[in-house]
Amino acid sequence: MLLNTGLVVVQLVVGFGFGSLALIGDALHNVGDVLGLALGWAAERLALRPASRRFTYGYRRSTQFASLANGALVLAAGGVVVVEGVQRLGRPAAIQPEPVAWAALAGLVINLASARLFGHGHQHDLNRRAAVLHLLTDAAVSAAVLLSALLIQLTGWSRLDALAAIGVGLAVLWSGWGLLLESGALLLDAVPRGVDLAAIEAALLSLEGVERVHHLHVWSMSTSAVALTAHLQRDPARLADRELLRQARHRLQQLGVGHTTLQLETDEEDPGGEQC
Structure with missing residues (x-):
């Protein structure tokens, strides 16, 4: 300087x-x-x-x-x-x-x-x-x-x-x-440049037991830190919740998302109406 x-x-x-x-x-x-x-x-x-x-x-x-x-x-x-x-x-x-x-x-x-x-x-x-x-x-x-x-x-x-x-x-x-x-x-909390929202959704859907992804939001906490929240509708008989969350966070980190909040639901639970 x-x-x-x-x-x-x-x-x-x-x-x-x-x-x-x-x-x-x-x-x-x-x-x-x-x-x-x-x-x-x-x-x-x-x-x-x-x-x-x-x-x-x-x-x-x-x-x-x-x-x-x-x-x-x-x-x-x-x-x-x-x-x-x-x-x-x-x-x-x-x-x-x-x-x-x-x-x-x-x-x-x-x-x-x-x-x-x-x-x-x-x-x-x-x-x-x-x-x-x-x-x-x-x-x-x-x-x-x-x-x-x-x-x-x-x-x-x-x-x-x-x-x-x-x-x-x-x-x-x-x-x-x-x-x-x-x-x-x-x-304005837009998806950061370089983050592929479709690839994130596909990665979550590819996890064992996950049937649906909704209320998916990705934004930037700073100019270098990316955050995500999502609801995962899954079959609890397929994979233990702790292991599912571990695999999901690992996949998301590979895609550049370091701060994640995931809510697990079954197909019997109400997903909460309209997406927010």
Whole structure:
């Protein structure tokens, strides 16, 4: 995070000093990265706190709020860069491409290194994936700024800086919008991405003695922990309840569900009316 903070300062100084809007946009997005990394780190620390009598699930959902905030930061940064890029097209400014290229190269290296350090095991954690997305999109921004600076050095066409800024801003807007949608879906208890509800139902139905699965709900307790509740209608003569529950939890863990609550019923019991 200290490296990214230092990078913001360098890019702002070079961007304003040598007239590169694309580099200033890169710096603004880096500000979002620093805030996003801080939010992600704070949320992960908060999620480790034990549950209380009021917050009986603990504070795991704080990571979901952090990923939502990260998405909003990405969107805001992308919007600023696009608007400024469009305005710069109408009034191009002289740019000194050589220092801009060096600053962009530094941004590319630092963001890729930070993404590698922070992103270990991020595939199953939306909060970490949000932070890594920040860093990778910023690396792409730096690469685009670097390319535009080199082309300006060769051609002398300063509008390339504004065009690069617009392209980068649109890419950032797209990534931020996707992150907002996914974070919002998790906050509404949608089935997490990567969890196959049909495969879960099939796995439960394949257990010995299970005849029907209903009231099946799967949601995310945090950006990395998945929970499930379900009613299993079974034939008690086929398999002991304790063994059935053990096999069910084992199957569900293989499918990425770590927190399960299962209610066993016989075909003579009323399943409870409509599914909730």
